Amino acid sequence: MRTFLVLFILVGLGFLAFPQNLWGNTFTDWPELTLRPEDILEVTFTFPLDASSLREDTVWVSEHESGEIPLAVRVTVTGEDPRKLQVFPLEERWPAGKTYYLFLGSGLRSQEGVPLGKPVRLSFRVLAPEGAEPPAASEPAPSHVATGPGEVLQAAAKALDALDFAALRELLSSDLRQSLEGDPAVSEEEVRKVARALREAREVEVSSDEAFYEMTVDGVTYPITLKREGEEWKIERF
The missing domain is CATH 3.10.450 (Nuclear Transport Factor 2; Chain: A,)
Structure with missing residues (x-):
């Protein structure tokens, strides 16, 4: 299973704000990513993440851009590097041909208590099998660097x-x-x-x-x- 990396920085991100969602927050929006069904979505923060701040209102995935009706996913902080947050579909594969939204709420924080700041929404599209072409072995997985x-x-x-x-x-x-x-x-x-x-x-x-x-x-x-x-x-x- 390939890991799809997104580098994330805690505190104050300043991109386009979207309307309020079901939880009453205004989100900062990130450009859409493209994944294969077998990919893992991995978010790497600048500081070790406080695993106790992982809750259904701080990390969730939805098919709706408003964040309604969260999907069942598995969210973990890697033991080798507590800066890394991994998001898995429960069935080990994302359903192909759909667009999903990863939400990171403002209650997410580092082990030092540094908060995420403005909540973030990251959309990702899962390729259909017939349209998916794996990248060349020599090419690194794409990443997005954010510095707030x-x-x-x-x-x-x-x-x-x-x-x-x-x-x-x-x-x-x-x-x-x-x-x-x-x-x-x-x-x-x-x-x-x-x-x-x-x-x-x-x-x-x-x-x-x-x-x-x-x-x-x-x-x-x-x-x-x-x-x-x-x-x-x-x-x-x-």
Whole structure:
């Protein structure tokens, strides 16, 4: 059975919001995937997943885009790598020729208590046998990489806490990186303040390719702008 990988990032994903579903949530929507009937849908998070947060209202599959009438599926966190969530059909094969929707609710969280943020909906189409052609053995299984703006800010805060400015630069936009040279000439205390402010930053507005946040340092509020570069969010200004 082939594993179909989706890389997922916890916290604050900023794509197209869909209408409210049966559970009263507004979902962030992801592009449709294509699976073969024998594929396993595997979601890899950035942090180890708290298995106790796996419930019928945090991970479920439905034939309906609203999330109604959940299907019976088996959901597990792999023992070898607790970052990986696997979703199996109970009959070991997805019924062919249909489109399904995987829902990840906001109650899903990491072992450190980091929440998913906005609930996510991921559609996947299962190929009919006569139309399915297995990929060449040398080709890797396709994957989708998602980096949410909220997660980028959390990663930036973590980099500053560790005084790891090289890691911080990787989170900056190409334009902002080019404008900076060397490590910032600030005290460790000031760096910690900025890290704390980034961790507590407030979301102002998020669209499909731009996000605006605010952070407060010593009583002064500063704007933060993030933009999408390819499939990743990068800090444009803070």
